[in-house]
Amino acid sequence: MSVLVYLENWEGKFKKNTFEAAQYAAKTAEMMGTSVIGVTFGTISDDAAELGKYGVSKVLNLSGDDYNSFDNYKIAAALKEVAAAQNCDTLIVSGTFNGKAVAPLYSVMAEAGMITNVTELPSSVAPLTVKRSVFSSKGFVNYSTEASSKVIVFIPNAVGVVAGSGSAEMTESNVSLGDLPQTNVTNVDRVQGKIPLPEAERVISGGRGLKGPENWSMVEELAELMNAGTACSKPVADMGWRPHNEHVGQTGIAINPELYVAIGISGAIQHLAGVSNSKTIVVINSDAEAPFFKAADYGIVGDAFEVVPKFIEALKKFKA
Ligand SMILES: Cc1cc2nc3c(=O)[nH]c(=O)nc-3n(C[C@H](O)[C@H](O)[C@H](O)COP(=O)(O)OP(=O)(O)OC[C@H]3O[C@@H](n4cnc5c(N)ncnc54)[C@H](O)[C@@H]3O)c2cc1C
Missing domain, CATH: 3.40.50.1220 (TPP-binding domain)
Structure with a gap:
């Protein structure tokens, strides 16, 4: 079984959070002795090969009308289909606004055990054990899960990123989404000219x-x-x-x-x-x-x- 990672992009561009998710997933897969597969949605304008520097060499891109704007139902459903098709039992998600909207839906759809607010790489993979913050970071708890399907949502910037060498190959992919609740984005208000x-x-x-x-x-x-x-x-x-x-x-x-x-x-x-x-x-x-x-x-x-x-x-x- 492989590790799947949701590689978020912002209008086709990858940010630090994406690279951190890639690295988190690659290191988890290494500990598990398995491979990692990245999934990204929409039209990508950045060079996907860059993701290889963070340990993900295989990236699937799902584009088309379904992914022109962010819809957590579609992303979660697509991730579930990809996980099943690619034999992945662990999904890694960065706890960004979008990541936090996707992970619980995926968890329900894939009947996966989810651990959120994770602050470190797994301390063990048999069973999968991670440290998470609780009570508004006043305490930490080590959680283990033996669920056959799992989602790990880590706190953005918790583990950081270090670029290595390597290159990723991105291939177009497609899945059938089935019937999902319809979301229409009517307006996007973007903060301009500030450091996010x-x-x-x-x-x-x-x-x-x-x-x-x-x-x-x-x-x-x-x-x-x-x-x-x-x-x-x-x-x-x-x-x-x-x-x-x-x-x-x-x-x-x-x-x-x-x-x-x-x-x-x-x-x-x-x-x-x-x-x-x-x-x-x-x-x-x-x-x-x-x-x-x-x-x-x-x-x-x-x-x-x-x-x-x-x-x-x-x-x-x-x-x-
Ligand atoms: C469920 C829940 C969730 C919450 N979530 C958040 C959250 O996400 N983020 C958050 O920030 N809060 C959150 N809060 C609110 C939180 O409990 C505090 O009330 C809030 O953080 C206080 O904001 P503050 O420090 O700006 O104001 P205050 O508590 O009023 O503190 C003002 C500070 O300024 C100092 N000060 C006054 N004058 C000066 C001066 N001239 N020069 C220098 N210092 C001065 C004072 O000594 C004081 O320490 C949450 C509360 C609840 C119940």
């Missing part, structure tokens, strides 16, 4: 301590100087100070950048759930007792309205 949070190497984030939306210019200036994405806590998005696509945490986007700078954010467990995988965390908060300091690598106790402008000034001098 799941891919950002650096993220500058603001919380309620910034008092109001009018004070975000310093967050944006700092982010621009550091070539970083901008994020915020949930109440900030709920109050409409910032758009919801910047909300990070348990109910928002989970990120794992090299650097996360939290300004005026208390560090509630639900916020930490989405950012605690960051490699380096810097916290700026006026309250020395703010819980976020416990999770910080560097902490500055001070008023954001004094600290951040000094930070910006120092960066400008450094850059000059």
Whole structure:
């Protein structure tokens, strides 16, 4: 039995999450002593051969009208058909928005056991055992499954990617989808000109301590100087100070950048759930007792309205 991996693409382009999924699947297959097959949907404009650098040499591409826009029913049903045709008993999915919409449907359709929020490569493959985060990343549990069909959904950026050598071959494929609920995409609203949070190497984030939306210019200036994405806590998005696509945490986007700078954010467990995988965390908060300091690598106790402008000034001098 082989390992199948859902290789997501965004308008034909592969992103870091795709390569991470490829690598996760390739390493799992290696541990199992079997092969890995990638599946991607729609028209691909990137060079699929690149996927070989992450250990997947065989990629099936399903294109055509069914896959012109994202429809989780169609993707899950197609993955199920491919898994059956290619003799795959394990599906690997990156827990992106789309991945999280596909995996549970696949699990039901294929009667597969699913483990979500996985944070590491399997520690064993007989039985398949993985570590997953629970209680908003406050704890970790090792889960084993003996299900004959399985889905592993790992947290994006949890294991990272390292490009090797190798090349992939992509071949066109087709499956019959049968009767499925009909989804029509009528409008797509795209965020323009920003670094997408799941891919950002650096993220500058603001919380309620910034008092109001009018004070975000310093967050944006700092982010621009550091070539970083901008994020915020949930109440900030709920109050409409910032758009919801910047909300990070348990109910928002989970990120794992090299650097996360939290300004005026208390560090509630639900916020930490989405950012605690960051490699380096810097916290700026006026309250020395703010819980976020416990999770910080560097902490500055001070008023954001004094600290951040000094930070910006120092960066400008450094850059000059
Ligand atoms: C089911 C559930 C899910 C949730 N999901 C999320 C989630 O995904 N993401 C999320 O963020 N939250 C989430 N929350 C909310 C979470 O519990 C917190 O309420 C929220 O994170 C607090 O946001 P905050 O830190 O911006 O605001 P506050 O808790 O109000 O903290 C503001 C911080 O700013 C500091 N401050 C004030 N003035 C200054 C200043 N001048 N300079 C520097 N620091 C200053 C204060 O000391 C304080 O620490 C969730 C809650 C629930 C119940």
